[in-house]
Amino acid sequence: MTKADIVNEISKKTGIDKATAMTTVEAFMEAVKESMIGGNNVYLRGFGSFTLKKRAAKTARNISKNTTLIIPEHKIPAFKPAKTFSTAVKDAK
Numbered sequence: 001m002t003k004a005d006i007v008n009e010i011s012k013k014t015g016i017d018k019a020t021a022m023t024t025v026e027a028f029m030e031a032v033k034e035s036m037i038g039g040n041n042v043y044l045r046g047f048g049s050f051t052l053k054k055r056a057a058k059t060a061r062n063i064s065k066n067t068t069l070i071i072p073e074h075k076i077p078a079f080k081p082a083k084t085f086s087t088a089v090k091d092a093k
Contacts (some may be wrong), residue, residue: 036077048081 003025010021032042032050042050057073081089 039075044082046082046084048079048085051078051080052076053078 003022007018007021007025010016010025011018014021035042036050036052039052041052044050052075055074055076058071060069060071061067062069
């Protein structure tokens, strides 16, 4: 499902025009992104959590140049679905 598909579904189910639905979806995604960039997690009850995970520093190798690199500690975004969401997907046929 793409962003356009989501906008179409919202438009059908709520009766609002597609332009307003697109603006709303983009505003939601921007709010989640800005919150996570600021170091905050986003919790949506019944849906899931957008969290930041910390990756430890590690040593990597560049095989073509035969050198080692130090990859510093950094954060990555992650999504953990809510239990009700996971159960619904698991039980779907």
